[in-house]
Amino acid sequence: MPRLITCASDRAIGLNACIDALSARQFDPRDEDSLAHGALCLRELGNDRRFLGDLIARELADRDSPPREQGYGPQSIVLSSPQSGFFLRANIWPAEQDHAVQASGRGAFQYDVPHDHNFSFLTLGYFGPGYRSDYWEYEYEDVVGHIGEHVALEPKGRQQLTPGRIMLYRAHRDIHSQIPPLAMSVSLNVMHADGSHGWFDQYAFDPAAGVITDRLGTGSSEAFIRIAVSLESDAALDLAENFGRSHPSDRMRYACWDARAGIVKDDEARDAVWREAEVAGSRLIAAEARRKRAELAG
Numbered sequence: 001m002p003r004l005i006t007c008a009s010d011r012a013i014g015l016n017a018c019i020d021a022l023s024a025r026q027f028d029p030r031d032e033d034s035l036a037h038g039a040l041c042l043r044e045l046g047n048d049r050r051f052l053g054d055l056i057a058r059e060l061a062d063r064d065s066p067p068r069e070q071g072y073g074p075q076s077i078v079l080s081s082p083q084s085g086f087f088l089r090a091n092i093w094p095a096e097q098d099h100a101v102q103a104s105g106r107g108a109f110q111y112d113v114p115h116d117h118n119f120s121f122l123t124l125g126y127f128g129p130g131y132r133s134d135y136w137e138y139e140y141e142d143v144v145g146h147i148g149e150h151v152a153l154e155p156k157g158r159q160q161l162t163p164g165r166i167m168l169y170r171a172h173r174d175i176h177s178q179i180p181p182l183a184m185s186v187s188l189n190v191m192h193a194d195g196s197h198g199w200f201d202q203y204a205f206d207p208a209a210g211v212i213t214d215r216l217g218t219g220s221s222e223a224f225i226r227i228a229v230s231l232e233s234d235a236a237l238d239l240a241e242n243f244g245r246s247h248p249s250d251r252m253r254y255a256c257w258d259a260r261a262g263i264v265k266d267d268e269a270r271d272a273v274w275r276e277a278e279v280a281g282s283r284l285i286a287a288e289a290r291r292k293r294a295e296l297a298g
């Protein structure tokens with residue numbers, strides 16, 4: 001389960017002071033000193049009981065201001081842009097009985113979706129009783145990443161992000177399945193921001209079956225190559241052929257093969273694409289190609 005971080009301070013700092021302090025020192029959760037400093041900044045921001053309400057009220061009142069950068073869905077408020085290895089975020093966790101969950105369902109708020117993260121982050125219970133999570137751990141290095149792959153998941157029990165509690169979620173290690181809090185809750189995060197994160201996999205799991213059910217958080221490059229190939233640009237097709245065999249990211253390579261398989265005329269031609277992919281030199285793509293060919297055959 002995520003590491004519980006002990007960090008005491010009664011001082012309260014506002015959002016700008018927190019951003020400045022983190023920027024001055026950089027944030028790298030792999031470094032214990034940096035981690036301790038990040039946790040202290042988060043603790044002291046959490047001690048400011050007014051900043052978030054003030055910020056939301058200000059933004060609601062100012063209809064001319066550009067929308068705050070998002071990217072994590074309707075429950076996240078990005079509090080600072082990525083810089084010096086971090087960005088700050090507030091996450092809102094509605095309760096089961098709240099209208100948003102009743103209207104949109106639990107899945108819209110990432111509840112009941114066991115997943116890991118391709119970045120580490122610190123989280124603090126800021127408001128409300130806090131969401132609960134069931135936890136598992138796994139060995140990222142042992143995983144190829146194909147859908148249906150069996151993964152050894154080690155159960156780590158259930159915890160609650162109670163007010164004031166600080167946890168470090170470790171990239172590619174901690175898996176959690178969130179359960180709505182008993183009342184609306186808010187967590188504050190120091191997110192580790194690194195340009196390379198997007199190229200690493202993040203998975204959804206079925207812990208009962210012990211398998212990977214999905215690859216999450218695909219990058220924009222994958223979406224763009226799929227669109228360009230669908231538009232049947234010759235340049236995009238050449239690039240997809242090239243990237244499919246040689247791109248450093250297996251996920252990007254897979255996107256190229258999948259895009260190519262998506263535009264051929266019939267199942268026979270599709271099977272030929274996946275047959276070629278099967279021997280393209282990637283364990284992930286070989287496994288996915290076998291699965292695709294089995295689907296076509298069945």
Ligand SMILES: [Fe+2]
Nearest residue numbers: 115116117176
């Ligand atoms: Fe998560």
